Amino acid sequence: MTARRVEVTSDAFYGCVTHALSTEMEEVMGLLVGDVDNDHVVRISVILPLRRMDKRKDRVEPSPEQLCAAAVQAEAWAMGSSGRQHRVIGWYHSHPHITSMPSHVDCGTQFTIQRMDKDFIGIIISCFHTKTPSEPYHRVAMTDAVDRVQVTCFQAAETRHGHVSCHVPLDITPTAAPSQLLADQLVQIPNLLFKEEQSSLEASLAQTGDKDVIALLQNISVYTQALCSIMDIFAIPMLHSLQSCLSEYERRKVSLRKEKQDLEKRLKVLRRTKTITEV
Numbered sequence: 001m002t003a004r005r006v007e008v009t010s011d012a013f014y015g016c017v018t019h020a021l022s023t024e025m026e027e028v029m030g031l032l033v034g035d036v037d038n039d040h041v042v043r044i045s046v047i048l049p050l051r052r053m054d055k056r057k058d059r060v061e062p063s064p065e066q067l068c069a070a071a072v073q074a075e076a077w078a079m080g081s082s083g084r085q086h087r088v089i090g091w092y093h094s095h096p097h098i099t100s101m102p103s104h105v106d107c108g109t110q111f112t113i114q115r116m117d118k119d120f121i122g123i124i125i126s127c128f129h130t131k132t133p134s135e136p137y138h139r140v141a142m143t144d145a146v147d148r149v150q151v152t153c154f155q156a157a158e159t160r161h162g163h164v165s166c167h168v169p170l171d172i173t174p175t176a177a178p179s180q181l182l183a184d185q186l187v188q189i190p191n192l193l194f195k196e197e198q199s200s201l202e203a204s205l206a207q208t209g210d211k212d213v214i215a216l217l218q219n220i221s222v223y224t225q226a227l228c229s230i231m232d233i234f235a236i237p238m239l240h241s242l243q244s245c246l247s248e249y250e251r252r253k254v255s256l257r258k259e260k261q262d263l264e265k266r267l268k269v270l271r272r273t274k275t276i277t278e279v
């Protein structure tokens, strides 16, 4: 284990938490893109929500194909943005209704990927979970309400008793305003959830065929209900949130335009005064 500290931008963190809160029943996961400095401080600025291959509890892990595809995407971002050497530097997943403590499976997955990249880190977001007083201090409590969001950042080590987790300090670095990148990342999440439901429907239809009309109706009803649920609890609130961001940008644009006009006026006056003085 080598990562000393992790810094995640508030945009990327918001994206992870939003993804985690998208479903109460199953774990979700994604990859973290960023860079590492010479002191092994990992800086995360982009998230890549991933499609789950297996929705069962404790089965989320990125496949090699997903890691390769994400590496290509991360490279494209690096070229299009700051020019810094961005790469896939971690993964995140949710723990609905349980603590953010990494499971043995999580530690095994983490250790396997860490063998290829020693700075690779894991983030676990516990959500829809009720507070218990005995939990360790290093898990960050976002709210102290009955249901709260907790975050654990970790790497894994190998011991005689198997793989264990090692805590890595996590800092959230503020971004001045929600960015275009955040909007792009948020829009990916409902698209991903829709695709997952579509795959589930296709798998069910492949099993039952189209001769059993009752099964067909049942499958289509479940699919329709899932789509309505995504729209209701995720897509519509997100649309409202993005609309309020847009209104805020419009307001700021008007204010900046006015400030620019005032500054131009002052500049004209200053130039005129300078000309008179010179004459």
Ligand SMILES: [Zn+2]
Binding pocket: 058, 093, 094, 095, 102, 103, 106, 124
């Ligand atoms: Zn887990």
